[in-house]
Amino acid sequence: MILNILIWTALAIGLFFNTLGIVGILRFPDVYTRLHADTKATTFGSIFTSLAVILYAAATYFQTLDGQYATLALHAAVAVVVLAITNATAAHAIARAAHRRGHKPVQAVVDRLEEHNQP
Amino acid sequence: MNCWMFTASAMAALMLLAMVRMVKGPTSADRLVALDAVNTLVVASMIVLGAAFKQVVFVDVAIVYALLSYVGALFIAKYLGGEL
Amino acid sequence: MMTLLLLKLPYFTVVVLTLLGLAAMVFKKNLIKILMGLSLMESAVNLFLVATGYRMGGVAPIFTNAPSPHMTLPTVQALTLTSIVIGVATSAMMLSFAMVIYKKYGTVDSQKVKKLKG
Amino acid sequence: MKMTKIVRTTADVFYPFCLVFGLYVVIHGHLTPGGGFQGGAVMATGAALLIVAHAYEDITGRIRKTAMKILEAIGLLTFLFAGLSGILFHRPFMANWMAQTGKLFGNTVAHGPNPGDLNTAGLLPLLNVGVGIEVLGGLTVILLYMLSGIKEEKKP
Amino acid sequence: MTPFLLLQALILLGLIVTGALIIAFKDLLAAAIAFAAFSLLLSIEFYILQAPDVAIAEAGIGAGLTTAIFLIAIRGTKRFEEKE
Amino acid sequence: MDVTQTLQTGSGAWNPLLWLLALAVALALALAIRSRGRKDFREGNGRKPFISGNEEPGNAGGHVPASNLYWGFLESLKGYYSRLVPLHTGVPTDYVAWLLGVMALMLVIGLTI
Amino acid sequence: MMDTFVMRHLPALLIATPLFAAFLMPLVGNAGRTVRSAWVFLGALLTSAIGLALAWKVLATGTVLYVFGAATTQQALPPDAAFPIRIMFQVDALSALMAVIVSLSSLGITIYSLAAESKQSGLETFYAMLFLLIAGVLGMVVTGDLFNFFVFLEISSLAGAALVAYRVDDGVAVEAGLKYALLSTVGALAVLTAIGILFAQYNALNLASLAARLQFTALDKVALVLLAVPLAMKCGAVPMHFWTPDTYTTAPSSVTAFLVVSSQASLYALFRILFTLYGHLVQFSWATFGWFLIVLGVLSMFIGVTMAIPQKDVKRLMAYHAVSQTGYMLLGVGVGLAVLGNAEALKTYGKTAMAGGLFHIINHAMYKGLLFLTAGAIFLRTGTRNLNRLGGLGHTMPWTMVFFMIGALAIAGVPPFNGFASKLLIYESVFRFSPFLSIIAMVVSILTLASFVKVFHSMFLGPPRAEFAEAREVPAPMFIGMALLALFVVVAGLMPQPFIDHLISPAVDALVDRSGYIAAILGGR
Amino acid sequence: MMKIALFSAILLVLFGGLMYIAADLPFGSPPVSDMDDYFIRNGQEQTGANNIVTSIVFDFRGFDTLGEATVLFTAVLGVGMMFRKMKEGEEYEND
Amino acid sequence: MLSFIATALFSGALYLLLTAGSGSILRFWSSQELFVAALVALAVGFASRNYFSRNRQRAVLNPLRWLRGIAYVLGPFFLEMAKANIDVACRVITGRIRPGIVRVKSGMKTDMGTLLLANSITLTPGTLTVGIDEESNDLFVHMINVPEGLEARESIEARELFGLFDCPARVRRIAE
Known part of the structure; x- marks a missing residue:
């Protein structure tokens, strides 16, 4: 019962943050701010939805001691870790590419990278 | 428990929403951001669906996706930065 | 009609995707775009093959920890695997052809790549 | 051109990860989804990761086209000879003569869901490994050749 | 309408949208990005059609390598389609 | 193997050996004609070979380009060729379109019959 | 012991040998020129020996089955089921005929290419590709499984496209390769879709099994169109022939000669699908698809030959003739298909027409290959294919001239060469079906002769030209390759009846005998 | 303009034909499935592989996989052929 | 070896x-x-x-470092992420942003440390690593909300980006 509530809560939180991330992508004015919404919010949301799966699998594993549920939990965890790292790096790569391409951050108060690149 | 399926459907709807940015995106970088969002959602929903179908072996697909679409995104970013 | 459409949605998607690919091949001029249309068609055919083998409520044909023995048809999946590999091989080769053509002709416009005619 | 240090370091970490995961997919081809082709593609993507993160000039010194071509030929020949090996046992080409014999890769499997055993399926793991090596070599060579096509064009 | 059909309908809609985007974009880079998204959605469609083998293959090929190959080809040729 | 077998065509027959015989006869005739020629002709002894009463033209200008052959034939069929040749546009998309066109035509024919 | 061992596994070795030769080529290629040439020669010789042995076995003992991975090579059906589950090669007399064609011409062409392509770089790739092409074509003609056929179709298409684009330095070759690859891929996708439709309905991929289960629903009609039209395209029938001249012109000559064989294999597949898969069904109107073939054939004959006459490029001219000759085969077999329902007509002239068409396939592969090889020899020595510039080569290349003359007379249907034999069969039988078609065929034959007179005149006759002063006779391997094909042309022309009796008639019977094909697999069940 | 109309007509007819397939084929319940049922019933025991798809790809239809690997090999050779290093004077005259 | x-x-x-x-x-x-x-x-x-x-x-x-890494990811880092996510959530809804790219002194000497820090910064909402100075390992961070007065400074310390914990120090202990 408690498990069910936990799973539901995790899924709800995950969905909420995913929605937020997508809304952020749609609302924010330029690439960098969109990346903020995308990378953080959706990754965070996905971590929570996967956490629900891991919880479910771990609980079932401790009930049944069936090896496959341990595999499920571990693989989901691996997927989440990989997702987090790749998302962060990909966001960095995208931001850098956009900057190299010449997209200026909108409404920026300061741009030290521009100064660094063109002393 | 039908919550998994529901979550996956909601994520599919979110993917469609992200597609709006892909359609509108004034620059390619914006489209790439949308692709990244879709990618994250797909991986998440694959994990969720793995639980929904009660089949352990399906989660491998999610790992493959998390690993591999990264490479695609890097290629696009490298091209976008004019470095390829 | 609506229920038919909904129940056979994968097939209709296949039809639409195939048509999109064909339209790209017939109307577009850029060779890379044509090849993208070709890849799109390949994907559509793959989807068609997999969709023909689906059974409502079936599980994947893998016995490792399978929940039930009611399984989708495995043969089409094997065929699709083969066809995916063939697709990527074809795309890679034709894209490299297009690159060489750009090097020699200075264009990838299919209307201008016609030294051979008559 | 190289990408930034962050991307490069991530690529260095993920390259062995890709290889391990690809090998996992290849070796468990007869138990879990995947197999030679998919695992080979994952491994090749690991190589693609290195190629994209580091400069092309840096990477060609380490990942050579000839070596990859030879790898591909070895994979294909493994496949072909594994197929031909059936002939020696008075079975047709591609016969799975190792399955269910109780020896190497020959544990018996009954019908029905089970947790899976690595030591089954006869010739299949061998064929999987052959195809995996072939696909790794082939896809990497394709990428390297196409990149060399770009670089060549740049010079004049 | 079962959750399964809903999920499938959403994903197939996304497939059609991305497919149309591939054809519609004049910018080939954007088309390549759309192709990557198309592959993602196609893979999850295979996934829910209970074909994980095919899904992994499509993931490995579509998301990583085909994108890379297309981008190299675009880099080797021209980024934009000519005007009519 | 029976070499002298004739080719049965269902409504007739043909024997290649007979043709060989005819060829041999023709060859014999040719040799006979050749043997009636002047045997004392040598290259460069002042005398010139002649064809049909005229002197043999020199080798200079003897090269006839292939485009000049069948000029009349092509000229008379100009209307036909002016329609046919432009169809071979050399554009790859047109080739695909022809394939699809025949496919569509056959679909219509096949599904209506 | 050894020979029975080899004989039992002939069909598998038929594919495995060229594949092995190709796979090892990247490794052998580094070992130097002599080793490579020896390897290529050995591979080609073994492949054709196996092909001929297989054909001999089939003609001697009947249909050969080879089931991949079963308990024994002959076990088509699993012990507890009444349908085949594995891939199998089903080599009947028609497949044997095609195997003979492929073996003979591949041997000649490979020997020829040992000398002809010596100037280029990347030769180990070239030979590997050539072996792959041979393996693909051989697989297409012997397989009894629809999806396996698709795979081999793709192998031959890809290898063919890459070989067409082999002379990269000039972009034109790559352009032709791209066209070929594009069309082949679209065609193959249509074939794959048709396979999907058939599989979804009948859950079988084996040709015989599918043929036994076929209901001829409307979906099957769609599948038939999706199967037949791309295959007709691949064999170069008008109005889908546009790729043929482009491809045949720019490919290296040895490859062109083999591409002809490859399109014959597509033709074989077309016949196989029309006759074996879809033939003899009650609801099927044979005349429709017979007339489909006939119309395609007549169009191909006429448009091909008329397009050939004004060409200036010798290989392009020959390519259009290849289109035109394909028309004869389509016409002959089309007449056979049109009268398939009429036992009387089939017996009196239908089978003869089909025999003519099938005999023309083998003849065409030989003389057209010979012609392309001579064109390649001319190109090797003069560096041009432009008929306006060529001339007077008869003085310096007499043997090439003789070979060209043999090929030209054969393609024009001048007795006593083999082209005449098959054309005579077609004329006489088609005349009884429809005199008009026969007259068209004869007119086309005359036009063919006319255009080859032009080629012969422009290339070989006339005074020697100064710019080709150093042209000389071709090296020995090329000579042997051409002589091999020329020998076949002469022999088949001088004694056609043994060929008809031992090779063609069994093939015709196999093509018509649909139930025999099915019974070879499904047997008593 | 004529051309575009013609192409559109062709595409429309093909669309009709394909729609026909889509409307006629059943989805979710294959009408005949005896061969696949055989694989599902006996594949595991005959080949020892739990993954039926792999057992089909590599055992029952293993020859296809050899062909597929060959296709990949062909493509690799083709790509390599395109970007190979040319010899001096290796030219192909076309006039 | x-x-x-x-x-x-x-x-x-x-x-x-x-x-x-x-x-x-x-x-x-x-x-x-x-x-x-x-x-x-x-x-x-x-x-x-x-x-x-x-x-x-x-x-x-060193297995100790791996354990520390796991502890870091599950503990401080996760909390930082959660906190900042709520912050970004507010900004998504209200739309109040004040972006800018600032230079951050990382003080890391190894590649792995730089990677961990950069990824920590990127995954912490509100900050995004855009570029890196290859010599000095200084990061250029895009902030969605640059605090008042920060834009005037030439460069800032890495720990100023994190509110609750001293993440850079922990990263240093893991990777250096």
């Missing part, structure tokens, strides 16, 4: 992680998996020894 051992150990551990649940040795593994794991470790170690620990760092071999 050291790099080979490090890579081999890493890949072997990873393979065992992936195959956990296959048998009963140590409750998780079957004997075949262990055998194959050794083979995989050898193969991957040979193939990627020049990449995984490029600078021959002994640090990779």
Whole structure:
């Protein structure tokens, strides 16, 4: 019962943050701010939805001691870790590419990278 | 428990929403951001669906996706930065 | 009609995707775009093959920890695997052809790549 | 051109990860989804990761086209000879003569869901490994050749 | 309408949208990005059609390598389609 | 193997050996004609070979380009060729379109019959 | 012991040998020129020996089955089921005929290419590709499984496209390769879709099994169109022939000669699908698809030959003739298909027409290959294919001239060469079906002769030209390759009846005998 | 303009034909499935592989996989052929 | 050699992680998996020894650092992420942003440390690593909300970006 509530809560939180991330992508004015919404919010949301799966699998594993549920939990965890790292790096790569391409951050108060690149 | 399926459907709807940015995106970088969002959602929903179908072996697909679409995104970013 | 459409949605998607690919091949001029249309068609055919083998409520044909023995048809999946590999091989080769053509002709416009005619 | 240090370091970490995961997919081809082709593609993507993160000039010194071509030929020949090996046992080409014999890769499997055993399926793991090596070599060579096509064009 | 059909309908809609985007974009880079998204959605469609083998293959090929190959080809040729 | 077998065509027959015989006869005739020629002709002894009463033209200008052959034939069929040749546009998309066109035509024919 | 061992596994070795030769080529290629040439020669010789042995076995003992991975090579059906589950090669007399064609011409062409392509770089790739092409074509003609056929179709298409684009330095070759690859891929996708439709309905991929289960629903009609039209395209029938001249012109000559064989294999597949898969069904109107073939054939004959006459490029001219000759085969077999329902007509002239068409396939592969090889020899020595510039080569290349003359007379249907034999069969039988078609065929034959007179005149006759002063006779391997094909042309022309009796008639019977094909697999069940 | 109309007509007819397939084929319940049922019933025991798809790809239809690997090999050779290093004077005259 | 051992150990551990649940040795593994794991470790170690620990760092071999890393990710980092996510959530809804790119002194000496710090910064909402100075390992961070007065400073310290914990110090302890 408690498990069910936990799973539901995790899924709800995950969905909420995913929605937020997508809304952020749609609302924010330029690439960098969109990346903020995308990378953080959706990754965070996905971590929570996967956490629900891991919880479910771990609980079932401790009930049944069936090896496959341990595999499920571990693989989901691996997927989440990989997702987090790749998302962060990909966001960095995208931001850098956009900057190299010449997209200026909108409404920026300061741009030290521009100064660094063109002393 | 039908919550998994529901979550996956909601994520599919979110993917469609992200597609709006892909359609509108004034620059390619914006489209790439949308692709990244879709990618994250797909991986998440694959994990969720793995639980929904009660089949352990399906989660491998999610790992493959998390690993591999990264490479695609890097290629696009490298091209976008004019470095390829 | 609506229920038919909904129940056979994968097939209709296949039809639409195939048509999109064909339209790209017939109307577009850029060779890379044509090849993208070709890849799109390949994907559509793959989807068609997999969709023909689906059974409502079936599980994947893998016995490792399978929940039930009611399984989708495995043969089409094997065929699709083969066809995916063939697709990527074809795309890679034709894209490299297009690159060489750009090097020699200075264009990838299919209307201008016609030294051979008559 | 190289990408930034962050991307490069991530690529260095993920390259062995890709290889391990690809090998996992290849070796468990007869138990879990995947197999030679998919695992080979994952491994090749690991190589693609290195190629994209580091400069092309840096990477060609380490990942050579000839070596990859030879790898591909070895994979294909493994496949072909594994197929031909059936002939020696008075079975047709591609016969799975190792399955269910109780020896190497020959544990018996009954019908029905089970947790899976690595030591089954006869010739299949061998064929999987052959195809995996072939696909790794082939896809990497394709990428390297196409990149060399770009670089060549740049010079004049 | 079962959750399964809903999920499938959403994903197939996304497939059609991305497919149309591939054809519609004049910018080939954007088309390549759309192709990557198309592959993602196609893979999850295979996934829910209970074909994980095919899904992994499509993931490995579509998301990583085909994108890379297309981008190299675009880099080797021209980024934009000519005007009519 | 029976070499002298004739080719049965269902409504007739043909024997290649007979043709060989005819060829041999023709060859014999040719040799006979050749043997009636002047045997004392040598290259460069002042005398010139002649064809049909005229002197043999020199080798200079003897090269006839292939485009000049069948000029009349092509000229008379100009209307036909002016329609046919432009169809071979050399554009790859047109080739695909022809394939699809025949496919569509056959679909219509096949599904209506 | 050894020979029975080899004989039992002939069909598998038929594919495995060229594949092995190709796979090892990247490794052998580094070992130097002599080793490579020896390897290529050995591979080609073994492949054709196996092909001929297989054909001999089939003609001697009947249909050969080879089931991949079963308990024994002959076990088509699993012990507890009444349908085949594995891939199998089903080599009947028609497949044997095609195997003979492929073996003979591949041997000649490979020997020829040992000398002809010596100037280029990347030769180990070239030979590997050539072996792959041979393996693909051989697989297409012997397989009894629809999806396996698709795979081999793709192998031959890809290898063919890459070989067409082999002379990269000039972009034109790559352009032709791209066209070929594009069309082949679209065609193959249509074939794959048709396979999907058939599989979804009948859950079988084996040709015989599918043929036994076929209901001829409307979906099957769609599948038939999706199967037949791309295959007709691949064999170069008008109005889908546009790729043929482009491809045949720019490919290296040895490859062109083999591409002809490859399109014959597509033709074989077309016949196989029309006759074996879809033939003899009650609801099927044979005349429709017979007339489909006939119309395609007549169009191909006429448009091909008329397009050939004004060409200036010798290989392009020959390519259009290849289109035109394909028309004869389509016409002959089309007449056979049109009268398939009429036992009387089939017996009196239908089978003869089909025999003519099938005999023309083998003849065409030989003389057209010979012609392309001579064109390649001319190109090797003069560096041009432009008929306006060529001339007077008869003085310096007499043997090439003789070979060209043999090929030209054969393609024009001048007795006593083999082209005449098959054309005579077609004329006489088609005349009884429809005199008009026969007259068209004869007119086309005359036009063919006319255009080859032009080629012969422009290339070989006339005074020697100064710019080709150093042209000389071709090296020995090329000579042997051409002589091999020329020998076949002469022999088949001088004694056609043994060929008809031992090779063609069994093939015709196999093509018509649909139930025999099915019974070879499904047997008593 | 004529051309575009013609192409559109062709595409429309093909669309009709394909729609026909889509409307006629059943989805979710294959009408005949005896061969696949055989694989599902006996594949595991005959080949020892739990993954039926792999057992089909590599055992029952293993020859296809050899062909597929060959296709990949062909493509690799083709790509390599395109970007190979040319010899001096290796030219192909076309006039 | 050291790099080979490090890579081999890493890949072997990873393979065992992936195959956990296959048998009963140590409750998780079957004997075949262990055998194959050794083979995989050898193969991957040979193939990627020049990449995984490029600078021959002994640090990779230290299990304590791995434990610290896991603890860091699950504890402080996760909390930072959660906190900042709520912050970004507010900004998504209200739309109040004040972006800018600032220079951040990382103070990291190794590649791995830089990577961890940069990824921490990127995954912490509100900040995004855009560029890196290859020599000094300084990061250029795009902030969605630059606090007042920060834009005037030439560069800021890394720990100013994190509110609750001193993440850079922890990262240093993990990776250096």
